[in-house]
Amino acid sequence: NAGVTQTPKFQVLKTGQSMTLQCAQDMNHEYMSWYRQDPGMGLRLIHYSVGAGITDQGEVPNGYNVSRSTTEDFPLRLLSAAPSQTSVYFCASTVLTGGLSSPLHFGNGTRLTVT
Amino acid sequence: LAKTTQPISMDSYEGQEVNITCSHNNIATNDYITWYQQFPSQGPRFIIQGYKTKVTNEVASLFIPADRKSSTLSLPRVSLSDTAVYYCLVGAPNDYKLSFGAGTTVTVRA
Numbered sequence: 001n002a003g004v005t006q007t008p009k010f011q012v013l014k015t016g017q018s019m020t021l022q023c024a025q026d027m028n029h030e031y032m033s034w035y036r037q038d039p040g041m042g043l044r045l046i047h048y049s050v051g052a053g054i055t056d057q058g059e060v061p062n063g064y065n066v067s068r069s070t071t072e073d074f075p076l077r078l079l080s081a082a083p084s085q086t087s088v089y090f091c092a093s094t095v096l097t098g099g100l101s102s103p104l105h106f107g108n109g110t111r112l113t114v115t
Numbered sequence: 116l117a118k119t120t121q122p123i124s125m126d127s128y129e130g131q132e133v134n135i136t137c138s139h140n141n142i143a144t145n146d147y148i149t150w151y152q153q154f155p156s157q158g159p160r161f162i163i164q165g166y167k168t169k170v171t172n173e174v175a176s177l178f179i180p181a182d183r184k185s186s187t188l189s190l191p192r193v194s195l196s197d198t199a200v201y202y203c204l205v206g207a208p209n210d211y212k213l214s215f216g217a218g219t220t221v222t223v224r225a
Contacts, residue, residue: 004158031211042202043159043215050211059214090158101147101208106158 002026006091006107013081013114021076021110023091029105030096032074036060036087037109043090049074050096081114088112119203124220133190135219137203140184145207148179148186151215153200159215162201163188190221198223 007022025032033048045058049068063085065077074093078085088111092104120138127133139148147166151159163170165177165186176189190197202218 033211033213035215040217042217045212045214048211056211058212092158101149101164101206103149103161103164104151104159104213106160108157 004091004093004105004107006089006110008110009108010111011113013078013112015082015114017081018077018079019081021078021089021091021112023074023076023107024072025074025091025093025105026072027093027095027105028071029093030071032068032091032093033058033104034064034066034074034076035090035092036085037090038087046076046089078112081112083114086112086114119205119216121201121203121216121219123217124222126222126224127193128224129194130192133193133197133221133223135188135190135201135203135221136185137188137205138185139203139205142183142205143207145209146183146205147207148177148183149204149206150175150177150188151202151204153202153218159202193221193223195223195225197221 004025030051034046035043037043044060047066049055055066088109090109091107094102094104149164150162152162153159163175163177170177178187200218202215
């Protein structure tokens with residue numbers, strides 16, 4: 001059981017470039033989500049999904065796109081990177097047994113720098 | 116979602132007990148209280164969850180008074196490896212939009 005796997009671990013982009021952050025889980029979790037973590041601000045929710053084909057916006061969705069074609073994968077796309085998107089990105093997942101009181105399982109993050 | 120307030124930082128020494136209190140005055144009937152731990156360069160990790168009274172596991176204890184407007188995470192006999200950021204979250208089973216505040220940075224010194 002690998003848990004939640006995020007790739008790449010580090011990435012440097014130039015302003016305006018696009019890229020996709022990958023997230024995969026092998027626990028058959030229905031719920032998956034993306035967070036960004038900036039210094040002193042905790043983790044803020046970007047987008048989440050409660051199953052294949054179902055996504056919704058979180059607290060800070062602007063500049064990011066997501067899709068969920070399979071239970072296992074939940075990629076995060078930056079269409080035109082901006083310096084304000086420099087951050088550490090975490091993917092998380094959990095089961096949906098009547099809701100979200102089940103603990104979140106996190107990946108080890110992707111550190112993104114936009115110059 | 117209930118807003119939470121916790122101290123920004125706490126210092127301790129090895130072997131001491133660390134207690135972190137989280138305030139959540141507007142907690143709702145369906146809300147659970149969950150604590151996570153985050154080490155540098157890692158994602159947060161679940162520590163403990165409770166609804167009321169006291170919950171204990173091999174890592175920590177969670178004390179919740181009857182009015183549930185606050186909760187206290189207790190870490191017994193901390194070691195240097197307990198240095199981390201600790202987050203308190205309050206949310207109901209149907210809350211899909213969970214966000215983490217800044218957390219409490221606990222520094223354990225030798």
